[in-house]
Amino acid sequence: MALTERGVKVDRDEVFLEYTKSICPVCKVVVDAEVNIRDNRVLLRKRCPEHGRFEALVFSDAELYMRQLRFNKPGTLPFELQTEVKAGCPLDCGICPEHKQHSCLGLIEVNTNCNLDCPICFADSGHQPDGYSLTREQVAFMLDTFVAAEGSPEVVQFSGGEPTIHPEIVDFVAMAQERGIARVMINTNGVRLAKDPRFVVELAALKPDIYLQFDGFETQTHLAIRGLDLRELKRRALEACAEAGLPVTLVAAVERGVNEHELGAIVRFGVAHPAVRAVAFQPVTHSGRHLEFDPLERLTNADVMRLICEQIPEWFVLDDSVPVPCCFPSCRSMSYMLVDGEGVIPFTRLLAVEDYLDYVANRIAPDPAVRGALEKMFSSSATPGAERALVACEACGIDLPDAIKEIDEHFFMLVVQDFQDAYTLNVRQLMKCCVAEITPDGRLIPFCAYNSVGYREQVRAQLSGVAVEPLVPNALPLQPLLQPTRYGSKTARHANGNGHSLPATNVGQRLER
Numbered sequence: 330m331a332l333t334e335r336g337v338k339v340d341r342d343e344v345f346l347e348y349t350k351s352i353c354p355v356c357k358v359v360v361d362a363e364v365n366i367r368d369n370r371v372l373l374r375k376r377c378p379e380h381g382r383f384e385a386l387v388f389s390d391a392e393l394y395m396r397q398l399r400f401n402k403p404g405t406l407p408f409e410l411q412t413e414v415k416a417g418c419p420l421d422c423g424i425c426p427e428h429k430q431h432s433c434l435g436l437i438e439v440n441t442n443c444n445l446d447c448p449i450c451f452a453d454s455g456h457q458p459d460g461y462s463l464t465r466e467q468v469a470f471m472l473d474t475f476v477a478a479e480g481s482p483e484v485v486q487f488s489g490g491e492p493t494i495h496p497e498i499v500d501f502v503a504m505a506q507e508r509g510i511a512r513v514m515i516n517t518n519g520v521r522l523a524k525d526p527r528f529v530v531e532l533a534a535l536k537p538d539i540y541l542q543f544d545g546f547e548t549q550t551h552l553a554i555r556g557l558d559l560r561e562l563k564r565r566a567l568e569a570c571a572e573a574g575l576p577v578t579l580v581a582a583v584e585r586g587v588n589e590h591e592l593g594a595i596v597r598f599g600v601a602h603p604a605v606r607a608v609a610f611q612p613v614t615h616s617g618r619h620l621e622f623d624p625l626e627r628l629t630n631a632d633v634m635r636l637i638c639e640q641i642p643e644w645f646v647l648d649d650s651v652p653v654p655c656c657f658p659s660c661r662s663m664s665y666m667l668v669d670g671e672g673v674i675p676f677t678r679l680l681a682v683e684d685y686l687d688y689v690a691n692r693i694a695p696d697p698a699v700r701g702a703l704e705k706m707f708s709s710s711a712t713p714g715a716e717r718a719l720v721a722c723e724a725c726g727i728d729l730p731d732a733i734k735e736i737d738e739h740f741f742m743l744v745v746q747d748f749q750d751a752y753t754l755n756v757r758q759l760m761k762c763c764v765a766e767i768t769p770d771g772r773l774i775p776f777c778a779y780n781s782v783g784y785r786e787q788v789r790a791q792l793s794g795v796a797v798e799p800l801v802p803n804a805l806p807l808q809p810l811l812q813p814t815r816y817g818s819k820t821a822r823h824a825n826g827n828g829h830s831l832p833a834t835n836v837g838q839r840l841e842r
């Protein structure tokens with residue numbers, strides 16, 4: 330096969346970075362994939378024998394991506410594994426013996442029902458008659474599974490659906506705390522917090538961290554992402570949390586062309602609000618239900634970080650974001666800010682964090698006590714207050730301003746987290762995932778595998794007894810193939826691809842449902 334005219338050799342227009350595995354976004358069979366750099370963008374490309382070639386943007390600043398790879402901490406083994414290696418990654422979740430990291434954060438989705446029906450919902454939840462709601466026994470078993478695997482788990486997050494409408498959610502928080510789990514979070518839309526003062530009082534007694542959905546201030550943002558103008562409701566929820574002393578992380582789903590211009594305003598609002606201790610930005614996960622998107626123009630962590638710097642240049646430059654080393658470094662970046670009256674000082678201006686968390690170059694022999702404290706701060710399990718690790722570390726020698734006595738009250742955390750979807754899934758990244766969906770059958774499934782590979786559909790069908798169609802991202806190039814599911818997400822018109830099994834590897838296989 331002739332590629333070019335003889336005598337004229339032509340260079341490829343991209344730098345080949347790695348060979349890996351992914352899945353076909355349509356039929357979910359495992360396929361070979363490669364990662365390339367083109368025009369300073371990192372792209373993942375793959376080909377399904379049945380559905381053709383796919384390419385997606387995974388990081389929009391290749392230079393930054395390469396710099397971030399040094400923040401790659403060797404993984405830690407959990408005490409227990411839950412599955413065996415049979416078909417290979419990502420079909421053996423988990424955690425299977427091939428996985429490279431323990432789980433910093435465990436998620437329990439207590440129900441599929443919700444009091445909203447957002448146009449964007451990776452859990453594909455809403456006012457639905459046919460989902461599931463976990464029992465107390467199931468939650469107890471899941472917590473025990475997590476404790477057995479982790480010893481003393483750092484964080485459990487209750488999610489859904491909408492966890493606050495589960496009648497036993499307060500008991501679930503208490504059950505997690507009784508098992509010695511250090512931080513318990515509730516991932517909520519805030520509707521019940523705004524409307525039910527008695528519920529807020531019950532929570533106040535247990536002091537869970539509130540992970541509050543908060544996408545911006547404009548009506549259009551609310552309508553596009555949540556289908557309703559929830560601004561007044563969010564204000565009331567935050568007021569209730571402030572009064573009850575519940576620490577809040579604002580969590581914004583960021584979609585291109587919708588609310589990317591509101592990031593700076595969200596950070597400013599959070600810094601000024603008495604209840605808010607952190608902001609987490611998540612480029613919209615194109616799993617479950619979401620708006621139509623172009624996989625080559627999707628928002629990535631690099632875009633979000635750049636937008637934050639552009640919108641609050643007096644506070645941030647790009648180097649103030651530190652890749653989180655416990656997971657794959659391009660998954661999540663974090664910053665801490667010291668808030669002193671009107672002034673904000675990014676933590677990276679006080680300490681050369683990079684010198685401690687660069688695990689490749691090891692340019693200096695880092696003080697293990699400082700490195701240990703920083704690993705706690707820059708971790709997927711870090712919740713507001715994680716900076717206490719540093720205060721406890723006497724060796725750090727950071728000259729904190731005298732005015733700062735109550736350190737918890739003055740640190741503010743910023744997180745940027747890009748979850749993978751069926752387009753962007755890369756097993757290299759997945760194998761080091763430290764965020765686990767705990768399932769009632771006792772598995773700890775890495776979060777991005779749960780949302781992309783078919784595990785979510787499998788678990789929902791098992792728990793509800795109702796068949797769930799295999800989901801396909803609502804991507805521009807796939808439009809001719811797609812049809813809606815009854816929950817508003819998309820499935821393929823012919824979703825029963827035959828798998829193209831190849832004998833020697835798991836390429837060509839998919840999850841049995």
Ligand code: SF4
Nearest residue numbers: 418421422423425428
């Ligand atoms: S993602 Fe991890 S747990 Fe799942 S199959 Fe791959 S290595 Fe195993």
Ligand code: SF4
Nearest residue numbers: 443447450454490518
């Ligand atoms: S995104 Fe959250 S609030 Fe919206 S429908 Fe889904 S579970 Fe409910």
Ligand code: SF4
Nearest residue numbers: 656660762764776777
């Ligand atoms: S949940 Fe996804 S994005 Fe987060 S650490 Fe795991 S693989 Fe990375």
